[in-house]
Amino acid sequence: MELIMVFKALSNETRINILIWLKEPRLHFPAEELQDYDANLGVCVSDITKKAGLSPSTTSDYLSLLQKCGLIEATRVGQWTYYKRNEGAIETLNNLIQKAF
Amino acid sequence: MELIMVFKALSNETRINILIWLKEPRLHFPAEELQDYDANLGVCVSDITKKAGLSPSTTSDYLSLLQKCGLIEATRVGQWTYYKRNEGAIETLNNLIQKAF
DNA sequence: TCGGAATTTCGGGAAATATCGATATGTTTG
DNA sequence: CAAACATATCGATATTTCCCGAAATTCCGA
Numbered sequence: 001m002e003l004i005m006v007f008k009a010l011s012n013e014t015r016i017n018i019l020i021w022l023k024e025p026r027l028h029f030p031a032e033e034l035q036d037y038d039a040n041l042g043v044c045v046s047d048i049t050k051k052a053g054l055s056p057s058t059t060s061d062y063l064s065l066l067q068k069c070g071l072i073e074a075t076r077v078g079q080w081t082y083y084k085r086n087e088g089a090i091e092t093l094n095n096l097i098q099k100a101f
Numbered sequence: 102m103e104l105i106m107v108f109k110a111l112s113n114e115t116r117i118n119i120l121i122w123l124k125e126p127r128l129h130f131p132a133e134e135l136q137d138y139d140a141n142l143g144v145c146v147s148d149i150t151k152k153a154g155l156s157p158s159t160t161s162d163y164l165s166l167l168q169k170c171g172l173i174e175a176t177r178v179g180q181w182t183y184y185k186r187n188e189g190a191i192e193t194l195n196n197l198i199q200k201a202f
Numbered sequence: 203t204c205g206g207a208a209t210t211t212c213g214g215g216a217a218a219t220a221t222c223g224a225t226a227t228g229t230t231t232g
Numbered sequence: 233c234a235a236a237c238a239t240a241t242c243g244a245t246a247t248t249t250c251c252c253g254a255a256a257t258t259c260c261g262a
Contacts, residue, residue: 156221156222
């Protein structure tokens, strides 16, 4: 967990929002878009794309950036990729920030 | 306190370090450079510049960036500007991060 | 197997950031 | 006042980030 990489990832409103949306998907995505959410897979790229209002490619870039620094994790199921928060990593990060600053 | 501005400010190793150095100046600066530290003024720009190994202008830029987003505060005394952490703001920030993520 | 959907990857132009040296401003001291 | 400092600001260039569209990949269903 590279602290600087994490801060870079969080230096963007959309990426911050994605993390917040994924904290409570039911609050932020229409119910019919969350069919596989109960299986704890997360939310798929196209739903996040819609919500973010950006192009699919940008959204995909953002998601893989968040994944690279460990904040979220991906599960591929057929043609969909579901992303969810990596709560353990986020907790670790919070502790790290707490200690460092 | 703009969260994004804070994350941008922290997306740089030197700026992170400055915050950490200022947490415990005695640990990070030679004693003879901390003559006014006991007055709770902070550490002056040239000492931080030396420690950072960057140009004075860059260091000054960094400090005013950190100041703009509220993480540190400045006190001008004669020709010197002393910077110290804004512990209240940093605490607020930690709580904000805790809540948001 | 073919067409289409979801996603990723790639290349690029515009905008923002990093970092410097030069310059400007304000301060102290002779 | 002039010289010497400490710091801040400005202008320039190199690098990075933002965000897109096009193309590639993977998977599914007819």
